[in-house]
Amino acid sequence: MKIIGIDIGGSSIKIGLIKNKRIIKKYYIPTNKKTLLDDIIKSFDDNKINLKNINSIGCAIPGFINHKKGIITLSGNLDWKNFNFKKKFEDKIKKKISIINDANAAAYGEYWAGAGEKYNSIVFYTIGTGVGGGIIINDKLIFGSNGYAGELGHGGNFQNERKCSCGLNNCLEPFASAVGIEKSIKEITKKNQKIINVVDKFLKNDKLILKAFRKSLKPLATHISIMETAINPDAIIIGGGPSNIGKPFAKLINSLVKEKQLDFIHKKTPILIAKTKNDAGILGAAYWALKNN
Ligand SMILES: [Zn+2]
Known part of the structure; x- marks a missing residue:
């Protein structure tokens, strides 16, 4: 089972391909607020990640996140307010996306694999x-x-x-x-x-x-x-x-x-x-x- 973990920061986006709790591929792309989702999708191709082989995708995002609905209530760093990130992203790639606050994600990362x-x-x-x-x-x-x-x-x-x-x-x-x-x-x-x-x-x-x-x-x-x-x-x-x-x-x-x-x-x-x-x-x-x- 392969999973993609995406950590969106104010200046760069870290993307990792994970199998059995270990990162088997990792790269960074710059954060461009306007083209962010398209940049991430393009990066999958550039890095030879075939979404057909991916079971699920998770995104860590700074700010107040409604993780149930997949909505970013407020992210000051990324200029998002009441932005339906999950739906926008899912519509583009036809895969299920989960979102979580970045500090919470770090806690989970350390708990799961640290x-x-x-x-x-x-x-x-x-x-x-x-x-x-x-x-x-x-x-x-x-x-x-x-x-x-x-x-x-x-x-x-x-x-x-x-x-x-x-x-x-x-x-x-x-x-x-x-x-x-x-x-x-x-x-x-x-x-x-x-x-x-x-x-x-x-x-x-x-x-x-x-x-x-x-x-x-x-x-x-x-x-x-x-x-x-x-x-x-x-x-x-x-x-x-x-x-x-x-x-x-x-x-x-x-x-x-x-x-x-x-x-x-x-x-x-x-x-x-x-x-x-x-x-x-x-x-x-x-x-x-x-x-x-
Ligand atoms: Zn305080």
Whole structure:
């Protein structure tokens, strides 16, 4: 059985052909908002993908998605509002299409073919410009009543220094996002430094760099400790740019969670680094398509 997973981003579209949970072909095309669907269809021909051999197609899309109806309620990145993506695409290629929000897709990808492969229930956090995520319980992604489940970066009272881009004052996102971590690094070291340029210092236990990371990740750790008792997942998985630091990054988060959770609960909930990296969206979109087939 072959599935196509498509991860639509603001500047490029990643397309993968998947068989037995593994990507057997992968390529990128640029995102052109006006010709997007035709570009994707043309790319199948260009890359010798015969739709006759494809069982299902899944698309990961940034924004608010009505996954049941296949309608994009709002995608700021792609200028779509109440756009019936599923119908438009299906009319053109005569194949069933499934759509899902990109952060949710990444959670599913990591669950299906990444660090979550051997677990049934996970909470996935992705740390990028913002903080997003996804919650999977017994193989089911939790969408919630109105589709907002997994918006892990917002709401609550996790810090009281930085206003969030969503308008609230106490979200964890302005601290734990990559942007937030870099802000803490600047505050504490008095220097503008990208995360990628301080990885060496992090690994060598540089005091100021660790202090900055600790400051930024404490609100995330508080959130994780809440999820550990709210959901009691098999594992917590961390993805996104800063997670490329690897195990020491997970270890630091783990030590911060330990301060906020009962030992016997925290010890049974491993905090893992995501494995599928940039392929999470493709894999998750494919798994979503498979489940909807
Ligand atoms: Zn917020």
